[in-house]
Amino acid sequence: MQQTALEEPDHIVELRRQLRRFVEQKAPRDKRRAWDRAHDWPRHLFRDLADMGLCALTVPEEYGGQGQDIVAAVAVIEELSRAGTFLAGPYIHCAFYGGMNIAENGSPAQKAEFLPQLAKGELLFAYGLSEPNVGGDLSSVETRARIDGDAIVVNGAKRWCTGADWADYIYCLVNSDPQAPKRRALSFLLIPARAPGVTVTPMDHVNLRYTASCDVHFDDVRLPLTAVVGGREKWCQGWGMLAGRALDVEKLEVAAVTFGIAQAAVEDAWAYAQERVQFGKPICAHQAIRHKLVTARTRLEACRLMLYHAARLARDGRPCAIETSMAKLFIADTGVEIGLACQQIMGAYALSDAYDMDRHVRDLLGMPIVGGSSDMQKNNLAALWKLPA
Ligand SMILES: Cc1cc2nc3c(=O)[nH]c(=O)nc-3n(C[C@H](O)[C@H](O)[C@H](O)COP(=O)(O)OP(=O)(O)OC[C@H]3O[C@@H](n4cnc5c(N)ncnc54)[C@H](O)[C@@H]3O)c2cc1C
Numbered sequence: 001m002q003q004t005a006l007e008e009p010d011h012i013v014e015l016r017r018q019l020r021r022f023v024e025q026k027a028p029r030d031k032r033r034a035w036d037r038a039h040d041w042p043r044h045l046f047r048d049l050a051d052m053g054l055c056a057l058t059v060p061e062e063y064g065g066q067g068q069d070i071v072a073a074v075a076v077i078e079e080l081s082r083a084g085t086f087l088a089g090p091y092i093h094c095a096f097y098g099g100m101n102i103a104e105n106g107s108p109a110q111k112a113e114f115l116p117q118l119a120k121g122e123l124l125f126a127y128g129l130s131e132p133n134v135g136g137d138l139s140s141v142e143t144r145a146r147i148d149g150d151a152i153v154v155n156g157a158k159r160w161c162t163g164a165d166w167a168d169y170i171y172c173l174v175n176s177d178p179q180a181p182k183r184r185a186l187s188f189l190l191i192p193a194r195a196p197g198v199t200v201t202p203m204d205h206v207n208l209r210y211t212a213s214c215d216v217h218f219d220d221v222r223l224p225l226t227a228v229v230g231g232r233e234k235w236c237q238g239w240g241m242l243a244g245r246a247l248d249v250e251k252l253e254v255a256a257v258t259f260g261i262a263q264a265a266v267e268d269a270w271a272y273a274q275e276r277v278q279f280g281k282p283i284c285a286h287q288a289i290r291h292k293l294v295t296a297r298t299r300l301e302a303c304r305l306m307l308y309h310a311a312r313l314a315r316d317g318r319p320c321a322i323e324t325s326m327a328k329l330f331i332a333d334t335g336v337e338i339g340l341a342c343q344q345i346m347g348a349y350a351l352s353d354a355y356d357m358d359r360h361v362r363d364l365l366g367m368p369i370v371g372g373s374s375d376m377q378k379n380n381l382a383a384l385w386k387l388p389a
Helices: 010-026 029-038 043-051 054-058 070-081 085-105 108-119 238-242 245-275 287-315 321-345 347-351 357-366 374-384
Strands: 125-128 144-148 151-158 169-175 186-192 198-202 214-224
Touching: 010 043, 010 070, 029 085, 029 357, 043 054, 043 085, 054 070, 054 085, 054 108, 070 085, 070 245, 070 287, 085 108, 085 125, 085 169, 085 238, 085 245, 144 169, 151 169, 151 186, 169 238, 186 214, 186 238, 245 287, 245 321, 245 357, 287 321, 321 347, 321 357, 321 374, 347 357
Parallel strands: 125 169
Antiparallel strands: 144 151, 151 214, 169 186, 198 214
8 A cells, every 4th residue: 555755764665665566475374364263473483583683773882783773673673564463573572672771771791691591582572560459550569579589589470471481481560569659669671581490381262363362470589689671779779760761662662563453444444445345336436335444554653653753863862752652542542443444445354354454453442552551651741741630
């Protein structure tokens, strides 16, 4: 589907061209449907993407990366997400949960150890933030870490820890001092996902089925003090990491997935509306369908402008907490509107296994919830704009 010009640099235009071809050839619809049913993603294709150097796009050059080209990394997510989350998901676990977070928050020793491997796509991280009693209110996490001599001991439970069953490390938010005020009690730990005392139980869900998200229990998990993200001196300093640049970029990563999926939904509906004939003409000639298609495509364009405006600010190291929150809020909510409109256009066939529309809609419905809900983004924006409460 032809888009308006976005003035992208040549290397991103070329990247998109390569990825479109890769996705068309390697991730056709029958494979996507099989991965969706199996809750699984193709390891060998992720290896091919890593060999193309894509995981290096969030890693600084001195650690074997390409210098944190956030716009290019966002474009990678967008292109991969046009085929669902089966390739975009693992890419995010490596380049963003791993590369971006360690580059921003890791100690010099952690950067030296992990970033070269992450740049090559050899390590995958899972995000351990949510818990059974904690969703948006992350400063209230109950997973407890205490220092015992030269070790850290972790007890507690994480929920929705996507990828914990195959990731190498869980990037885990813990309460490290129950006596301290909440935001001064948080630390991030790098917990090996197969350390003694870690139990992982996959759970079923309808969206983001590149894998099964997991319940994780920590029972007296013992870690060295070097497991504190940022090093021992960053004990109890997790809140700053949660609210910093890595978070700004994380909002973009969810927005980029949404945008890629919404784009695929519009493309599918656009093509279907020209093929399906009712009352003697293609349904795209009926005004109700025409208007839905044009509105969806216009909304898509607004999403694109917001996403890449915020991504350019993040790439250039400029303040972008407001722009990334607006992009996450607008694109996630608009993605749902686009998905539902496209579903209507395709009538009963949107609900059948013959098309990808049911998966597009299932994935889009979750986007205003994951990665900081739309309500939380509105709260953030009201605070950033200093609206009296
Ligand atoms: C498929 C899937 C994969 C996931 N993967 C991960 C992962 O890898 N790692 C991870 O840590 N988490 C993961 N999550 C969890 C996700 O990040 C949470 O669902 C999200 O943070 C919201 O938490 P909650 O669903 O518990 O909602 P809650 O926080 O309980 O909120 C419920 C509703 O109340 C609203 N609400 C809550 N507080 C306020 C407030 N102060 N003001 C206004 N409205 C409010 C919310 O917006 C929401 O609509 C995943 C979730 C899914 C579905």
